[in-house]
Amino acid sequence: MGACGEAWKLQVAAPPVDGKANEAIVKYLSKLLHVPSTSMRIVTGQAASLKLIEIDGIDAETLHRVILEANGPRKNSGIASPPED
Numbered sequence: 001m002g003a004c005g006e007a008w009k010l011q012v013a014a015p016p017v018d019g020k021a022n023e024a025i026v027k028y029l030s031k032l033l034h035v036p037s038t039s040m041r042i043v044t045g046q047a048a049s050l051k052l053i054e055i056d057g058i059d060a061e062t063l064h065r066v067i068l069e070a071n072g073p074r075k076n077s078g079i080a081s082p083p084e085d
Contacts, residue, residue, distance in 0.1 A: 007050070008067060022046065025053070032070055033058055 014024035022042055030037040035055065045051030055063070 008063075016047075016049075019046075022051075025051070029053065029055065033063070033066055 010025060010028070012021050012024040012028070014020040026037045026040050026042070029040060033055065035057065039056040041054045043052040043054050
């Protein structure tokens with residue numbers, strides 16, 4: 001999962017067939033946010049890769065913070081730190 005502008009990119013293993021990928025996304029977000037899946041609605045993008053999901057009781061700032069916390073600290077950028085004396 002990663003930020004992509006104002007959106008979040010999420011990769012799921014479920015195939016985009018018969019709503020399986022949508023179910024996987026809702027299940028993942030439900031678990032991550034500790035909210036029932038019934039509090040989520042895919043507003044746009046039911047059959048598309050880009051979706052707009054509305055979650056009752058969760059604002060964008062809270063969602064952003066929870067996602068960042070769930071993914072742990074940022075990975076090493078590959079830039080070496082100066083040696084300590």
